[in-house]
Amino acid sequence: MRNALIAGVLASVACGVVGALVVVKRMVSISGGISHAAFGGIGLGYLLKFDPIFGALIFTIASVLSMGILRERTRLSEDSAIGILWVTGMSLGVIFIGLSPGYAPDLFGYLFGSILTVPISDLMVIMALDAVILLVVFVLYEEFLAISFDEEFAMAAGMAVGRIYLILLSLVALTVVVLIRIVGVILVIAMLTIPATIAWQFSHKLKQIMIISFLISVLFTTEGLWLSYVLNLASGATIVLVSVATFLLSSILKKLYA
Amino acid sequence: MSEVIRLDDVWVKYGDLTVLEEINLSVENLDFLGIIGPNGGGKTTLLKVILGLIKPSQGKVTVLGDSPEKSRKFIGYVPQISQFDREFPVTVLDVVLMGRLGRKGLLRKYGEEDRRIAYEALESVEMLELKDKQIGKLSGGQLQRVLLARALVADPKILLLDEPTASIDEPTKTELYELLKNLNQKITIVLVSHDIGVISSYVDKIACLNRRLFYHGSKEIEEETIEKVYQCPIDLIAHGVPHRVLRKHEKK
Numbered sequence: 001m002r003n004a005l006i007a008g009v010l011a012s013v014a015c016g017v018v019g020a021l022v023v024v025k026r027m028v029s030i031s032g033g034i035s036h037a038a039f040g041g042i043g044l045g046y047l048l049k050f051d052p053i054f055g056a057l058i059f060t061i062a063s064v065l066s067m068g069i070l071r072e073r074t075r076l077s078e079d080s081a082i083g084i085l086w087v088t089g090m091s092l093g094v095i096f097i098g099l100s101p102g103y104a105p106d107l108f109g110y111l112f113g114s115i116l117t118v119p120i121s122d123l124m125v126i127m128a129l130d131a132v133i134l135l136v137v138f139v140l141y142e143e144f145l146a147i148s149f150d151e152e153f154a155m156a157a158g159m160a161v162g163r164i165y166l167i168l169l170s171l172v173a174l175t176v177v178v179l180i181r182i183v184g185v186i187l188v189i190a191m192l193t194i195p196a197t198i199a200w201q202f203s204h205k206l207k208q209i210m211i212i213s214f215l216i217s218v219l220f221t222t223e224g225l226w227l228s229y230v231l232n233l234a235s236g237a238t239i240v241l242v243s244v245a246t247f248l249l250s251s252i253l254k255k256l257y258a
Numbered sequence: 259m260s261e262v263i264r265l266d267d268v269w270v271k272y273g274d275l276t277v278l279e280e281i282n283l284s285v286e287n288l289d290f291l292g293i294i295g296p297n298g299g300g301k302t303t304l305l306k307v308i309l310g311l312i313k314p315s316q317g318k319v320t321v322l323g324d325s326p327e328k329s330r331k332f333i334g335y336v337p338q339i340s341q342f343d344r345e346f347p348v349t350v351l352d353v354v355l356m357g358r359l360g361r362k363g364l365l366r367k368y369g370e371e372d373r374r375i376a377y378e379a380l381e382s383v384e385m386l387e388l389k390d391k392q393i394g395k396l397s398g399g400q401l402q403r404v405l406l407a408r409a410l411v412a413d414p415k416i417l418l419l420d421e422p423t424a425s426i427d428e429p430t431k432t433e434l435y436e437l438l439k440n441l442n443q444k445i446t447i448v449l450v451s452h453d454i455g456v457i458s459s460y461v462d463k464i465a466c467l468n469r470r471l472f473y474h475g476s477k478e479i480e481e482e483t484i485e486k487v488y489q490c491p492i493d494l495i496a497h498g499v500p501h502r503v504l505r506k507h508e509k510k
Contacts, residue, residue: 158360
């Protein structure tokens with residue numbers, strides 16, 4: 001349980017910072033694509049008997065790079081590319097798991113989260129990924145803000161917009177890997193979207209939105225964990241539903257008082 | 259060098275759709291060129307071709323004697339304000355500083371000099387007091403000034419403005435044109451608009467664009483010239499806007 005709480009806080013760092021960028025740059029669907037593509041890597045991990053979380057890391061990064069290539073080399077719309085990526089990852093995952101001999105342990109955990117059984121080694125991985133994410137966002141904060149606000153101007157001003165966007169997507173990929181532990185492939189998008197969306201209702205500064213969504217996300221994971229423990233429910237889904245309920249409440253309050 | 263922008267036989271096509279056709283244009287140093295034409299006539303596309311954001315299907319574009327990609331850091335671009343998400347979490351100062359990004363280098367943070375230049379630019383467009391406002395709180399005219407300041411902080415040689423007077427009221431329009439006229443002492447300006455109400459008294463050259471460009475390079479704008487300018491494209495732009503254009507013109 002203590003590990004679970006620590007995992008929640010650590011994941012909230014990535015979730016708050018990157019979630020804010022995902023929401024303001026309107027990258028929710030591409031993040032969905034990346035997180036589902038991760039399932040292919042999880043399946044590959046089962047098949048070749050290595051830690052599925054590394055498989056997820058390989059697949060999310062590969063999906064980011066292929067998005068970049070599709071974007072620069074073809075006229076395929078990003079929207080369609082996301083759809084293709086999404087189903088390719090999921091299907092590969094299903095096939096790989098089908099090919100693996102015997103029964104796939106923890107599969108449900110990768111799909112819907114298994115924060116209660118997080119080992120110390122995973123906490124270390126999450127902490128390392130947090131550090132990378134924070135460092136990159138600190139260095140490229142202005143650039144991320146500029147390409148999110150006005151990509152065309154950034155390009156006209158001589159910035160390497162394509163490359164900066166790929167770096168940003170790679171951060172999303174890392175965050176997805178972090179969050180798979182907490183809420184699973186299917187529900188990752190909730191943690192990338194809901195805390196930042198709520199934070200945006202109360203602040204008009206990106207840095208503040210990052211901090212507020214980190215705090216909200218800590219609150220959600222803790223609250224969700226506690227509820228799932230008390231009511232004996234699936235932890236990932238409980239965390240997500242707590243988030244959704246809070247989002248509805250905050251939207252109504254905002255409507256009433258703003 | 260007196261010629262700063264040159265387009266030779268430029269075509270832009272999206273599949274079967276031709277957006278720009280056989281465009282020849284020459285803009286000289288310190289020109290103030292107004293390009294008028296209906297919505298959908300290719301005005302924004304033309305600006306993006308000059309910036310190198312859109313590659314022509316055919317033809318050659320030269321900016322400051324070089325390719326648009328190489329010269330774009332000398333161009334200040336002021337896009338249409340309608341394309342912005344007003345809820346976006348940035349302040350006026352954040353936006354203006356973005357104009358320095360091309361110069362800053364990826365790994366550096368904004369320095370004192372960047373901030374000083376941004377303040378000066380905000381001062382020159384009379385927006386310094388509002389520097390900490392979120393952009394959603396600004397009026398159309400104010401946002402327009404902020405975007406102009408953002409273009410100015412990069413110390414451009416050429417300024418490209420896309421519909422700078424759309425959705426702002428008449429007095430603000432006049433102020434904006436006065437401001438541009440001042441800037442024109444040092445900067446070449448190309449402005450596109452479907453609104454030719456005020457444009458004619460400030461620009462010193464006018465061209466009409468509706469897929470093809472009708473260029474009327476003339477320093478003195480006389481009644482007669484304007485008439486000529488407006489007349490030629492009328493059969494081309496007679497799908498909406500020009501009726502208003504004509505009436506306004508006759509009133510004068």
